[in-house]
Amino acid sequence: MSNHLETHYIPDSKQRERPRKDLKVIGKSIRRVEDTRLLTGSGRYIDDIELPGMCHAAILRSPYAHARIVSIDTSKARELPGVVAIVTGSDAAKHTGPVVTFASPPVEQRCIALDKVRHAGEAVAAVVAESRYIAEDAIDLIDVEYEELPVVATIEDALTSKGQAVVHPERGDSNIAHEHLYSFGDVDSDFEQADHVIKRKLRWNRSGPYPLEYKGAVAEFDKGTGKFTCYANSSMYNYVGWLCAASLGIAPSQLNIKPVVAGGSFGSKLFNHKSIILTCTLARAAGRPVKYVEDAMDAVLNSDAHGSDRLYDAEIAVNSDGKIRSLRFDVYDDYGAFIQYGYGTHGNALSQIIGPYKIKSVAMKLTAVLTNKCQQGAYRGFGSEVMNFLLERMVDAAADELGIDKIEIRRRNLIQPDEFPYVLPSGNIYDSGNYPAVLEKALSLIDIDGWRRKQAEARKEGKHIGIGVVTCQERSVFSSTEFWSLNKLDTPGFALTSSPESIRVKIDPMGKIYAELHAPFWGNSPETMVTQVLAEQFTVDPSDIIVGYADTDGGLPGTGPGGSRFTVMITGAAVSAAREIKGKLTAIAAHMLQVAEDSLEFRDAGVGVTGDAEKHVKLSDLAMMSHYFRLNFPDDAEQSIDGRNRPPQNFSSGLQAAATYDHPMTTMPDPERKHLGIFYPIMGNMAHVAVIEVDPDTGRIQFLDYAAVHDAGVVVNPKTLAGHIRGGTAQGIGTALYEEFQYDAAGQLLNASLADYRIPGVFEVPSSFKIGHVETPSPYTEYGIKGGGEGGRMASPAVIAQAVEDALSPFNVLVNELPIPPGKLHGLINGGTS
Amino acid sequence: MKPAPFELLTPTTLPEAIALFAADNEAIAIAGGQSLIPMMNFRISQPGKLVDIGRIPELSGITEREDKIIIGATTTHNTLLHSQVIKQNCPLVATAYEYVAHHTIRNRGTLGGNICHADPASEMPAVLQALDAEFQIAGSAGSRTILATEFFKGPYETALGDGEILIAIAIGKQSEAEGYAFREMSVRKGDFAIAGVASRGTATGSRINMVRLAVCGVGGAAHRLRQVEEFLDGKAVTADAISEAARLAAETVTPQSDLAGSENYRKALVESLTREALQETFAAS
């Protein structure tokens, strides 16, 4: 182990439920619990919320990318019948401060721009009116005088711009927000000793999660108590709710955020802090409940939800036998005008920076810049999907240079099944895996040899088939250290180390189970996951479990769905809560059956003596007794039935438990950041295979075949996971081939509408898409489950790029930039004449 | 994304409609609204008065005459796509319809609305020019007929004068001897055309004696490729002639560069789409 890892250690596993073969509900593709309400149009999304007296808000979006706000004349707008209130940035700033940011030093953002606008589409004023129609009418009547400032719209400009072109002058006279070299291991000597060094420059353009439902909130202010109630489709409402309260200048408990069903997030709704803070501010000003839901323009221009926007200058050091020694690169990331998650998307990259390969040293020089664009948010992969793309492209480049087959070079570098837990140079670990098995399974699903033959035949007819195979990591269950561990040592910022998840479980007098979550639904399947785990724990039928959602008033510590963490974390909490209740149920049953506790097991929706079919009490009876028949049981001070010294048994009425589960495997970064500690160890792995055909006349790409094999540890519901794999892969296809937010030199977004920002439709995804599973349990999580929600998007861009290069090798086309829509690909084929 | 306020009038007869347009030059006709309403939701378009012509019976329907088909302006795309009369007599229209928008849009969108909106990337303006269609127009000054080839002036610009509305589209029946084809390239299937080519023609003894080519999505309004037609007229149907015609087509168009494609890309598309369209048109020759 390299010297830099000498302070590194791996704590013991906290796993309580071992992975095992005899599970009855976990591992089954049961029908989703969430479906019925959604299928019948009864899901309550944010725009479905109506409160008495509620009015509607619209925002005036800045037409300029960078400008001082000289004056705002709202007089005409105020006269429009139906207008309730108009709030400008300075109005809002009287009582509402800047909004959440994890950047340190902070990058200040407000829910309505104050003094200056920093990107086109930023809110300059908000109108509250009786209807959204009238609010928009009033918006048109507001006159704003702007003094334009120089616009910074490219990474290159951001690196050199000064003075008036600086987006956040309060941070210094530069648009470089952060610049730092993260080096782990003996990078320089690994490069010096390598047989070959291959260089490549790559560009990953910004796309975005673009769920079909946009962000929004409905807020109500109680003048009497000073308390806000806010419905919002925020994923992390329990994690950042208190920070929204801070922005509003109130105590955390003065803001109760109520979750709603959300129509997709993929990261875009992770914080959704602006909707919450804006509607609360407006409700306070208007004296009535206020609803604000983004429209299609808000949702791209002002969404705080664009994806990574990166330029890489990379080199990979390899030996002649294809073994990779080291990887180093400069990465420039255009964050837009704000930086809400700090440099977390690069911390994320460092969690799996070596991919599934035995690479001993890595160096990443990060330069984060500010520009006059909408800021980045979280997008499925949170930066690791870009890292996967980079690494796989470099491995492909090495394979080309060395003349080694692209599958073979991967095989030669894969971490082997007996090498876990594997410690990365960056300090994170890979908990478990069987990378060769995943690759082989993927190759078994596609007849590569057959396609190679077809490819050769097709070439003779001037048709271009290409095959791609990639092996990538999909980390799950983030630790919060990734948000700050990349900050400079003298400005660590908010160095939080908690990212818990909680659950409350109650068994009612009829023996039915109610579980309350502290994180919302957005298309993940949290209720189904919890139902399956609790059904397994209590041996009940899934239909005897109902799941609900707590607001922040009732909420226990929760982080929410993100970073593919939720299933693992809620399972941990559910196991804790279940164990507590099961302990009590066991004592009750032991007393009722007059047997020793350790002779009992849970089976058939009840508790019975192991090996004795007769001696069994149903959960419904146990529950009724527990709730309403206290005097049937001993006082707490008495010994239990078998006379052994036991702690006093708890027979108090009722059956419920609340449990908070913290990240099961995370450690602090080294104080000097020689390594980043363990922060994302629950590591999934995947292999994707793509067979495509490129039409060189048009640049159009068609999928001929596709396979994805994911190892997400023990899988709770294979069908829901398969759905995420397909959906994620589709988003990756969008990123690779169609989606790019295109800004011009004036910072104007040229393709804001869905007609021009092209999301894949049914014809853009493979019609033949085989999915395979490999399950290598985690040693650290309950049942060995790993997260797998993000994965598809984290591999498909890389595999498509490789397949396209393979298809177009007669044309010497290199895919160094994404996306490659037909026009662009046609240009590459024709040597840049397009 | 809500429209600005407007007045809505819904005449039920053609004379009523014409009178409303005569009374107010600024009034805009709406039928299916599939092109207009998105623009109104964006507030790019803020008409003060809309006249809904979708409830005038005589403006809708397909009538077969001896040598031509008359299509009412407010006939929906799907009615046309599924019409046996169209399939049998104007198969180029039926074929091109596979590329027009999507099913649900086609349920409401009308051929007349599409034509009058004159989006340069729309397919039907090219198809109708290839078919030498004629448009019947009515206004307070009376009725007139205009050739499709003279109707499309520029992007979103037509020859309709103040107070005039499109009543019907007349298409001569395609002869059974005709070959025809429509080819389009779009970023995703169903998107607006980056470039599209409509073609029809006949050849006798493998010599071309009639050919019509029209292009959409490529610089300005959809238009005929008359130079290419002239080149092909009388020529033997050979691979070389078709390739040369395709090359000439690419040369003569003056495409724009935009987000969907550069000028060079569009020219290249015109060449390959023209070649494919001609190959299919004259496949039997």
Added chain:
Amino acid sequence: MNKIEINLTVNGNRQRANVEPRLLLSDFIRDGLGLKGTHVGCSHGVCGVCTVSMDGKTVRSCLTLAAQADGASIETIEHLGNATELHPIQQAFSEAQGLQCGFCTPGMIAITREFLQHNPTPTREEATEAVSGALCRCTGYEAIVDAILLAAELIANTPIRTEEAADE
């Protein structure tokens, strides 16, 4: 602006209302009638999330004026099945997991219903074409196409009475 009186049938119920000319059908359904199952997405006719049935044909309710629905018969997702008795199409979507977040689902179901009424025994290619105008960001579409084919099967195996009951 003068309001316009409209008379229409929604999910079998007669409705009369006075609406602004500019009121979109989507907003009339959701706010005027309180039927929240029809969702609003892009509001410019691309995503298909707002799709409902008007006189038996699918339309994008964000691209239709409420006034243009005068005299029409509108059917929304609320008309099809309920929590205790799902329509075969709803059942199929659930079994095939043709939904994740559910936002596009009412629109997809409307499209499926119209499609299967005209083509009760579709091929996979035809079912794929049927949803080509509507977007889903969650599923990657394959499960939706599976759902349509499964729905066709379930409808074929179901007594006609179920279809009629849903239309009442």
